[in-house]
Amino acid sequence: MFNPSRDQARRFLFDTWAKHKQNAPLTDLERMAFAVLARHPEYQVIVDTPDRYLDKDYLPEFGETNPFLHMNMHLAIEEQLSIxxxxxxxxxxxxxxxxxxxxxxxxxxxxxxxxxxxxxxxxxxxxxxxxxxxxxxxxxxxxxxx
Structure with a gap:
């Protein structure tokens, strides 16, 4: 996932979660993403409803934490650690x-x-x-x- 757009990064998480729920095989990167999702049950409802959250903006000035940024930072760290x-x-x-x-x-x-x-x-x-x-x-x- 070299330089994905915001929507591509979010879709990757949505798709990974959907594949997990369908017991479909996951790629190595999807397994890493799933491990992040598994550690964050509070975000699972978000990745379970892509239509509701794909375009949602999270504004820090309103005290909102961006769950996609959070999960993707975990994923970036997992990738850093792996290499x-x-x-x-x-x-x-x-x-x-x-x-x-x-x-x-x-x-x-x-x-x-x-x-x-x-x-x-x-x-x-x-x-x-x-x-x-x-x-x-x-x-x-x-x-x-x-």
Whole structure:
């Protein structure tokens, strides 16, 4: 899924959930997405009703959390961990798991770092900086900066 549109990213989650419910075989990426969905039962009603949620906007100024952004950030982190990209992210994730005591909480800490890296890239007009991401993760894991 290289650079999907908002609708394509949402449809991927809808389709993955539908395939799971039909006991259809899932691709490796769909299995990753399903694992994210399984950890978030509060979002399953959303992926179960694509007609209602495909075009829904989630506005932070109204205190709304975007469940699709949340799930896709988990998926991005799962992909990063599967290939250890940026290099060292897998080890820092393990450290965060130890620090937080929970894999899901560790991923939420990583999400904060991922969002910060993306925001910095947008603000500066540059590409994402993996070193900023890893430095943020080190801080969250209580590790001293190198």
């Amino acid at each position: 250890d990209q940026p290099t060292g992210v897998r080890d820092l994730y393990r450290r965060l798991c130890e620090y937080t005591g929970d894999e899901h909480s560790a991923q939420h800490e990583m999400m904060d770092c991922l969002a910060e890296m993306i925001w910095q890239a947008q603000r500066s007009g540059t590409g994402p900086d993996g070193s900023l991401y890893l430095a943020c993760m080190r801080r969250k894991a209580g590790l001293a900066e190198n």
